[in-house]
Amino acid sequence: MVRIRPTIETSLRISSEIDPKPVRIRFFGVRGSFQGDDQRIGHHTSCIVIEYGDSITICDTGSGVRNFGAEIMQEYTMRGREVRVNVLYTHMHGDHTFGLPSFDPLFSPKTHMHFIGGTHTFKRESHDGTIETWEETVHETLQRQILVEPTFPINYRELPCKRTFQLVRPGERFTIPSSYGDIVVDCDIMNHPGRAYGYRFHFGNDKVLALVLDHEHEPEKPEFDQKILRLCDRATLTIGEVQYTKRFYDGHMPNGISFRKGWGHMWAEAAARQFEEARTTHVITTHHEPKFGLPEVTEIVRTINETTGIRTDYAFQSMEVTL
């Protein structure tokens, strides 16, 4: 088993003290779109690490992944053996991927990186000058856009770590092996530019974690996305993005900040109604707007809690949750 020293003091325990198979969830990056300033929340972009028995799953490699990489390197020094790390992508936007080159284990032959993710749609100008749309896998994105010159000096093909890939499809159920038994995971597409994936993790028979990061409920739509409601349905814990207040989403903020409709993110009132409809029991908000400090993030939590009665906390960098 890989044992990693805890780096934080503030923690939240949802399971009982005697649970023999706890799920450890740590937040290494909680900002959305770009890095933020308020240190009480943290500045790094999306990175959540889930540990269950001997399995490590990094959900997105925003800039927060660098600190987790330092922990794993310490493990190499102590144990001197290969560490397998699952990297599960919600989507390939920069705030969820561009921290990867700062993840030191990537440059060690003792690392086995297992990338899991879905296909994405986007437009690119092809060599003959026409615009075409196609699907691109996680593999191809890393190779063509992130770990390649002139973006980065080291080429993806030269990395010494072992790399394997797993493509998941919308509506598909897959498993992540662990010494506590397989983690069963459902995945589906969410409304986000270029698409993003939400995940529903089953740990044993009684614990469900819903992870629904980047998505948007368009105000003119009368109903919430059934796929998201299914992912969150009666989850033990839902980690959901709620990037905006309604006035920020609508553009009623000082300094002429324009509205955010179509950017693919949630605002507090819509998120509250969605979580209530999904009958989730506990929400942790994340993917905080970089311009927001503690007052705005707290306001979002209060809005969800007061309108739904659902226990709601905000994620902050170095937060640890035991499920």
Ligand SMILES: [Zn+2]
């Ligand atoms: Zn994002």
